[in-house]
Amino acid sequence: MSSSNRLLVKNAQQVVLICSGGQKYLTGHELQSLSVIENGSVVIGGDGLIKAVGPAETIAARFSEATFDKVIDASGMCVLPGLVDAHTHPVWAGDRVHEFAMKLAGASYMDVHRAGGGIHFTVEHTRAAAASDLLTSLKSRLVRMQRAGTTLVECKSGYGLELHAELKMLQVIEEAGRSLPINISSTFCGAHAVPRGKTEAEATEDVLQVQLPLLKEQMSAGNLKVDNIDVFCERGVFDVASTRSILRAGKDMGLNINFHGDELHPMNAAQLGAELGALAVSHLEEVSDEGIAAMAEAKTAAVLLPTTAYILRLPQPRARDMLEAGVIVALGSDFNPNAYCCSMPIVMHLACVNMKMSMTEALAAATINAAYALGRSHTHGSLEVDKHGDLLLLNATRWEHLIYQLGGHQELVRYVVVKGNVVYDNDKTLDL
Numbered sequence: 240m241s242s243s244n245r246l247l248v249k250n251a252q253q254v255v256l257i258c259s260g261g262q263k264y265l266t267g268h269e270l271q272s273l274s275v276i277e278n279g280s281v282v283i284g285g286d287g288l289i290k291a292v293g294p295a296e297t298i299a300a301r302f303s304e305a306t307f308d309k310v311i312d313a314s315g316m317c318v319l320p321g322l323v324d325a326h327t328h329p330v331w332a333g334d335r336v337h338e339f340a341m342k343l344a345g346a347s348y349m350d351v352h353r354a355g356g357g358i359h360f361t362v363e364h365t366r367a368a369a370a371s372d373l374l375t376s377l378k379s380r381l382v383r384m385q386r387a388g389t390t391l392v393e394c395k396s397g398y399g400l401e402l403h404a405e406l407k408m409l410q411v412i413e414e415a416g417r418s419l420p421i422n423i424s425s426t427f428c429g430a431h432a433v434p435r436g437k438t439e440a441e442a443t444e445d446v447l448q449v450q451l452p453l454l455k456e457q458m459s460a461g462n463l464k465v466d467n468i469d470v471f472c473e474r475g476v477f478d479v480a481s482t483r484s485i486l487r488a489g490k491d492m493g494l495n496i497n498f499h500g501d502e503l504h505p506m507n508a509a510q511l512g513a514e515l516g517a518l519a520v521s522h523l524e525e526v527s528d529e530g531i532a533a534m535a536e537a538k539t540a541a542v543l544l545p546t547t548a549y550i551l552r553l554p555q556p557r558a559r560d561m562l563e564a565g566v567i568v569a570l571g572s573d574f575n576p577n578a579y580c581c582s583m584p585i586v587m588h589l590a591c592v593n594m595k596m597s598m599t600e601a602l603a604a605a606t607i608n609a610a611y612a613l614g615r616s617h618t619h620g621s622l623e624v625d626k627h628g629d630l631l632l633l634n635a636t637r638w639e640h641l642i643y644q645l646g647g648h649q650e651l652v653r654y655v656v657v658k659g660n661v662v663y664d665n666d667k668t669l670d671l
């Protein structure tokens with residue numbers, strides 16, 4: 240074989256495939272052990288897709304005549320698929336460090352929100368910010384995520400709450416995806432809160448009659464690419480009826496349904512997600528048994544966000560009950576001004592300790608199942624032939640170090656690779 244390939248990663252102590260049978264998600268007993276090759280190699284072709292992955296000797300023999308743009312000797316290292324962060328709010332201006340002190344002193348999330356802080360504070364600053372400033376801060380946040388191993392990330396709008404500011408945020412997300420080597424799944428979240436001066440009914444009408452039609456126009460004209468629709472379905476924010484009408488309208492435009500539900504109060508949002516064929520519902524701290532059963536049946540993924548429960552001292556999402564019921568469990572960082580965390584390794588650690596997930600469950604939730612929640616598990620989330628050559632290399636001989644070493648990813652992650660190109664080399668500053 241003599242065609243040119245982009246990258247050979249050879250002789251890794253472990254290559255963690257996650258799965259090897261083309262599964263789109265993993266549930267139940269499939270999560271007890273993941274597919275791992277001891278002493279393995281990976282080849283990424285000139286198209287950036289995985290051409291081969293297998294035992295080092297087999298790959299060496301098969302590619303003995305091949306040429307590679309780059310070869311990494313991964314002796315003593317582990318190779319994993321790039322991590323997938325299934326829920327973030329990374330476009331905003333104005334941090335909320337002052338609110339952290341209030342929350343530590345006992346104020347609840349909704350106390351702060353009702354007092355005009357929380358999302359409202361961020362909306363005010365984001366509306367006033369120039370797109371170029373939002374882009375600069377978004378890019379630096381995405382780079383931080385990437386250095387912690389994330390190669391596919393969901394990014395929401397939702398701090399505009401009116402047409403022009405929402406479109407500004409979506410354009411900034413799109414521009415970041417064009418200028419940085421990271422995969423983005425973009426989400427319209429114009430119903431993230433009821434804006435000041437409007438009732439819930441008026442805000443719902445604005446999303447249905449103004450924001451979504453204009454978004455559709457922009458998408459049809461090829462000016463904007465958006466993947467998902469989101470609503471914050473919560474008591475005092477959007478009720479089930481408003482949520483249903485907005486999500487249905489988004490689905491009619493071809494968007495995947497992926498929304499916030501059952502976070503602070505039980506709202507039957509999980510059942511709503513199942514009814515609407517949602518790809519995912521996030522949060523679920525207050526999900527009911529019926530909601531869990533409905534999500535398992537409908538194959539609606541549960542995107543669990545361990546940082547939120549941790550920071551807000553909420554009850555932990557019932558990960559074990561969901562896993563036992565066969566729900567597709569995914570993870571997200573929920574990066575936002577309330578939960579300032581860019582690191583999926585920390586998220587996995589919290590999921591294991593606080594939500595009682597095993598390390599194999601957490602890694603699958605942060606790879607193949609998170610990719611499923613974004614409708615991308617046919618191309619991302621595992622190291623299988625023809626998927627994107629997105630991976631990370633760890634300075635460790637067992638992959639579990641990535642979860643075990645709390646906050647240790649800065650030293651552990653040696654390389655991050657996207658479509659066969661090294662986008663982060665921990666030993667060098669790359670000029671991308």
Ligand SMILES: N=CN[C@@H](CCC(=O)O)C(=O)O
Pocket residue numbers: 328357358361471499502547573575576577578
């Ligand atoms: N719960 C609603 N939305 C975000 C928080 C956004 C914010 O507080 O700015 C979340 O997922 O945690």
Ligand SMILES: [Zn+2]
Pocket residue numbers: 326327328499573
């Ligand atoms: Zn969120």
